[in-house]
Amino acid sequence: MALDGIVISAMVQELKSCIIGGRISKIAQPEPDELMLTIKNERKNYRLLISAGASLPLIYFTETNKPGPLTAPNFCMLLRKHISGGKILAIRQPGLERIIHFDIEHLNELGDICQKTLTVEIMGKHSNIIFCSPDGTIIDSIKHISSQVSSVREVLPGRKYFIPDTQNKHDPLSVSYDVFRQVISGRPVPLAKAIYTSFTGISPLIAEELCHRASLESSRSANSFSDDELLHLFRQFELLMDSVKEHEFSPCIITRGSEPVEFSVLPLTMYRDLQQTPCDTVSQMLESYYAARNAVTRIRQKSADLRRIVQTALDRERKKYDLQLKQLKDTEKRDKYRIYGELLNTYGYGVEPGSKKFTALNYYTNEEITIPLDDTLSPQENARKYFDRYSKQKRTFEHLSGLIHETEDEISHLESIGTALDIALSEEDLVQIKEELTQYGYIRRHPGGKRVKVTSKPFHYLSSDGYHIYVGKNNYQNEELTFKFATGNDWWFHAKGAPGSHVIVKANNEMPPDTTFEEAARLAAYYSKNRAAEKVEIDYVEKKHVKKVNGAKPGFVIYHTNYSMVIGSDISGIQEIR
Numbered sequence: 001m002a003l004d005g006i007v008i009s010a011m012v013q014e015l016k017s018c019i020i021g022g023r024i025s026k027i028a029q030p031e032p033d034e035l036m037l038t039i040k041n042e043r044k045n046y047r048l049l050i051s052a053g054a055s056l057p058l059i060y061f062t063e064t065n066k067p068g069p070l071t072a073p074n075f076c077m078l079l080r081k082h083i084s085g086g087k088i089l090a091i092r093q094p095g096l097e098r099i100i101h102f103d104i105e106h107l108n109e110l111g112d113i114c115q116k117t118l119t120v121e122i123m124g125k126h127s128n129i130i131f132c133s134p135d136g137t138i139i140d141s142i143k144h145i146s147s148q149v150s151s152v153r154e155v156l157p158g159r160k161y162f163i164p165d166t167q168n169k170h171d172p173l174s175v176s177y178d179v180f181r182q183v184i185s186g187r188p189v190p191l192a193k194a195i196y197t198s199f200t201g202i203s204p205l206i207a208e209e210l211c212h213r214a215s216l217e218s219s220r221s222a223n224s225f226s227d228d229e230l231l232h233l234f235r236q237f238e239l240l241m242d243s244v245k246e247h248e249f250s251p252c253i254i255t256r257g258s259e260p261v262e263f264s265v266l267p268l269t270m271y272r273d274l275q276q277t278p279c280d281t282v283s284q285m286l287e288s289y290y291a292a293r294n295a296v297t298r299i300r301q302k303s304a305d306l307r308r309i310v311q312t313a314l315d316r317e318r319k320k321y322d323l324q325l326k327q328l329k330d331t332e333k334r335d336k337y338r339i340y341g342e343l344l345n346t347y348g349y350g351v352e353p354g355s356k357k358f359t360a361l362n363y364y365t366n367e368e369i370t371i372p373l374d375d376t377l378s379p380q381e382n383a384r385k386y387f388d389r390y391s392k393q394k395r396t397f398e399h400l401s402g403l404i405h406e407t408e409d410e411i412s413h414l415e416s417i418g419t420a421l422d423i424a425l426s427e428e429d430l431v432q433i434k435e436e437l438t439q440y441g442y443i444r445r446h447p448g449g450k451r452v453k454v455t456s457k458p459f460h461y462l463s464s465d466g467y468h469i470y471v472g473k474n475n476y477q478n479e480e481l482t483f484k485f486a487t488g489n490d491w492w493f494h495a496k497g498a499p500g501s502h503v504i505v506k507a508n509n510e511m512p513p514d515t516t517f518e519e520a521a522r523l524a525a526y527y528s529k530n531r532a533a534e535k536v537e538i539d540y541v542e543k544k545h546v547k548k549v550n551g552a553k554p555g556f557v558i559y560h561t562n563y564s565m566v567i568g569s570d571i572s573g574i575q576e577i578r
Contacts, residue, residue, distance in 0.1 A: 011282045023085055177234050214233040
């Protein structure tokens with residue numbers, strides 16, 4: 001989610017507790033739209049990162065230093081001139097706007113005490129960092145916005161600073177029930193949208209949470225709710241706003257498995273089925289969340305070429321499969337032609353010369369059957385013609401059956417590689433996948449190219465009963481885990497009929513408890529193509545019953561006499577060992 005007014009409110013409280021009264025000791029501009037302020041307060045240094053980037057505007061404390069360029073940009077030089085060594089007097093947020101004002105006291109060239117305001121606007125693509133004089137005149141900004149860019153507000157030196165009020169939103173901290181009911185009930189849009197488009201600082205996430213707390217359908221039109229339902233919604237709205245007013249924040253990151261889903265400074269009841277990891281500070285929450293999201297985004301970008309190769313091959317194989325099935329359907333009449341030939345050989349003496357059809361008793365079904373004839377051929381020649389058709393279609397059927405089986409295997413193989421790409425978390429994880437695609441001819445190996453060194457390892461978990469569980473990230477690791485790492489009485493898990501990871505429970509010559517079996521099954525469900533399903537069927541069996549088929553692709557196995565269970569794919573709470 002983006003930083004909404006509630007997250008900004010929590011961040012303001014954190015800023016106040018750390019740097020009010022502190023002095024700005026260093027100012028750097030690492031990126032064209034980014035500032036790094038170092039503030040010394042009570043013998044401690046705080047690094048404050050402020051980004052006005054259109055794609056990811058942020059503000060938080062960080063331990064990581066980002067050095068600026070050798071030649072400081074003009075905006076950075078201006079700030080150094082005016083507020084380097086300046087004292088932070090106040091930090092303000094107007095209402096629940098995504099705006100933070102830093103009031104800074106400093107000395108001018110004559111040694112007189114002056115005051116300036118550094119305003120940070122966290123507003124998506126409209127984000128900016130604006131430096132103003134006490135009367136609100138803009139001295140400069142990190143982004144210049146002219147009238148050609150925005151007809152609402154110019155952000156240029158010499159212009160007056162003001163908060164644009166173009167959306168006519170209400171202040172959620174002071175709204176009454178009458179206004180709330182009037183605003184919401186007058187909107188013919190989904191309830192959640194009516195909330196976040198009517199009140200300042202409310203994000204779609206918080207709007208959905210409010211609907212969930214009130215047990216109201218967020219997608220239902222806002223003007224269709226009764227007064228009682230709207231009153232109940234307002235009570236939940238008030239409780240949430242009271243938490244904001246009292247600064248009762250509890251920063252946390254919501255994850256699905258190892259992937260971050262959302263962050264929030266208020267409890268999110270609609271994500272109770274996912275893991276919620278508490279954070280000590282808002283800054284820790286933001287830095288951890290975006291670091292994890294960036295890692296996921298980066299690996300998806302890195303794997304984009306591999307995904308394209310896999311998808312192209314899959315499309316080709318599926319088209320081939322459909323064509324082969326159509327051709328196979330055309331051979332369904334082969335046995336009919338054989339019977340025609342046999343009946344003509346048996347009863348052909350009764351066919352009148354020049355006949356175009358012949359009716360005979362089918363001794364296989366004891367029913368009469370009419371056989372079309374070529375009137376220019378004798379009964380024996382017609383029979384030979386039908387036998388030729390039968391033989392040709394039989395050969396075609398046998399050949400196509402083998403080809404279809406090969407195509408099915410190829411599709412399954414490619415789908416398993418696609419699932420491995422979904423599982424990959426680092427560049428090292430992609431190395432084996434690329435090698436597999438190269439080995440099977442989907443990627444051409446450069447002349448003289450050598451196999452790259454593999455450093456990726458399977459996932460390693462510890463069950464709540466203390467049993468070690470290993471999860472393969474790709475087909476090579478699945479093969480290694482099952483046939484080289486696991487011993488005969490270890491337990492093997494896999495999603496039934498779907499591409500996914502081999503999961504091995506090291507049994508230590510014991511029978512693991514049911515809890516361990518369930519946790520291993522959850523891991524097999526999560527690391528499979530069906531992870532998004534509410535329930536996934538999992539097969540599990542002792543490893544000694546899992547066999548490798550000669551010539552099969554890596555990670556493809558057969559097994560018999562297995563057990564099965566149906567389980568969800570939530571792996572929160574299962575300890576991962578890194």
